Amino acid sequence: xxxxxxxxxxxxxxxxxxxxxxxxxxxxxxxxxxxxxxxxxxxxxxxxxxxxxxxxxxxxxxxxxxxxxxxxxxxxxxxxxxxxxxxxxxxxxxxxxxxxxxxxxxxxxxxxxxxxxxxxxxxxxxxxxxxxxxxxxxxxxxxxxxxxxxxxxxxxxxxxxxxxxxx
Amino acid sequence: xxxxxxxxxxxxxxxxxxxxxxxxxxxxxxxxxxxxxxxxxxxxxxxxxxxxxxxxxxxxxxxxxxxxxxxxxxxxxxxxxxxxxxxxxxxxxxxxxxxxxxxxxxxxxxxxxxxxxxxxxxxxxxxxxxxxxxxxxxxxxxxxxxxxxxxxxxxxxxxxxxxxxxxxxxxxxxxxxxxxxxxxxxxxxxxxxxxxxx
Numbered sequence: 337x338x339x340x341x342x343x344x345x346x347x348x349x350x351x352x353x354x355x356x357x358x359x360x361x362x363x364x365x366x367x368x369x370x371x372x373x374x375x376x377x378x379x380x381x382x383x384x385x386x387x388x389x390x391x392x393x394x395x396x397x398x399x400x401x402x403x404x405x406x407x408x409x410x411x412x413x414x415x416x417x418x419x420x421x422x423x424x425x426x427x428x429x430x431x432x433x434x435x436x437x438x439x440x441x442x443x444x445x446x447x448x449x450x451x452x453x454x455x456x457x458x459x460x461x462x463x464x465x466x467x468x469x470x471x472x473x474x475x476x477x478x479x480x481x482x483x484x485x486x487x488x489x490x491x492x493x494x495x496x497x498x499x500x501x502x503x
Numbered sequence: 504x505x506x507x508x509x510x511x512x513x514x515x516x517x518x519x520x521x522x523x524x525x526x527x528x529x530x531x532x533x534x535x536x537x538x539x540x541x542x543x544x545x546x547x548x549x550x551x552x553x554x555x556x557x558x559x560x561x562x563x564x565x566x567x568x569x570x571x572x573x574x575x576x577x578x579x580x581x582x583x584x585x586x587x588x589x590x591x592x593x594x595x596x597x598x599x600x601x602x603x604x605x606x607x608x609x610x611x612x613x614x615x616x617x618x619x620x621x622x623x624x625x626x627x628x629x630x631x632x633x634x635x636x637x638x639x640x641x642x643x644x645x646x647x648x649x650x651x652x653x654x655x656x657x658x659x660x661x662x663x664x665x666x667x668x669x670x671x672x673x674x675x676x677x678x679x680x681x682x683x684x685x686x687x688x689x690x691x692x693x694x695x696x697x698x699x700x701x
Binding site: 342343346347376377380381383384385386387388389390391392393396397398399400401403404405407 | 529532533536537540541544545548549558561562565566569632633636637640651652655656679680683684686687690691
């Protein structure tokens with residue numbers, strides 16, 4: 337009968353259950369040599385779980401907080417791209433509505449931006465000089481708004497964040 | 504494998520803790536440090552056992568955690584994320600000192616390990632088996648001993664250890680098995696006692 341090698345023994349002891357475990361158990365019932373090897377590994381496992389590593393001093397946590405307070409960049413607020421998605425969506429919707437209402441001439445007078453954006457979108461949608469398609473702008477805005485809202489909901493439950501895929 | 508409801512409870516507690524820290528609550532940050540300082544200390548100690556700067560490096564790890572907490576996305580457990588920062592801090596430190604990160608010798612470790620017979624014989628005489636084992640673990644290659652500690656003391660899975668140390672699952676498993684095999688063989692060969700462990 338083939339004996340169980342050391343890696344198989346460790347894999348057997350590490351995992352909770354495996355289809356091949358019944359074969360190993362059957363072999364162990366009839367093989368004192370492999371039983372002894374398993375026992376030695378079990379002893380080793382118990383000793384490893386009791387290993388001691390020199391601990392940090394009791395004052396460590398207080399010292400870290402003090403260091404954070406002293407540090408000039410001690411502001412935990414990181415960049416959260418997901419938070420910007422709803423804002424961009426709302427701005428796009430507003431821009432689309434203003435466009436639809438014909439405010440573009442007013443914006444044109446102020447900045448000249450809308451004409452430029454209109455030209456670019458027209459090129460993008462291959463609609464010649466007829467201007468951007470409002471449904472395209474609103475559709476993209478709604479999609480972004482939806483993504484932003486779903487991202488917020490997921491982040492609240494601390495599951496996977498959609499924002500990580502966006503950025 | 505943790506119970507699903509306990510796991511969700513832990514995730515929600517972590518989420519609350521993070522929200523409080525992001526809101527500027529320093530006491531909440533202290534709670535986080537107290538919760539994870541053991542794990543960080545284990546990683547730093549195992550990667551750099553001889554360093555006099557262990558406490559400073561651990562402190563640097565938590566300052567990085569604080570500054571980057573807003574970027575934490577819960578794709579990994581908080582412990583894994585903090586562990587990854589700790590390992591990366593150690594790797595940076597080793598690079599600055601021109602020390603090789605990967606000192607593992609997977610194929611010929613048995614003949615290459617430092618000879619610590621005198622130290623272990625002395626410990627054997629004192630019958631301090633825990634110290635004896637500790638001494639043998641310290642002589643293992645860097646990744647072997649770190650993985651053994653993360654698995655047996657901190658109860659991380661192969662996958663979590665792989666994320667922390669930036670190693671593939673298969674490599675983690677292989678190093679863990681080899682490390683334990685070395686320990687078993689060395690302890691048995693050197694002392695050749697029927698009842699090595701109590």
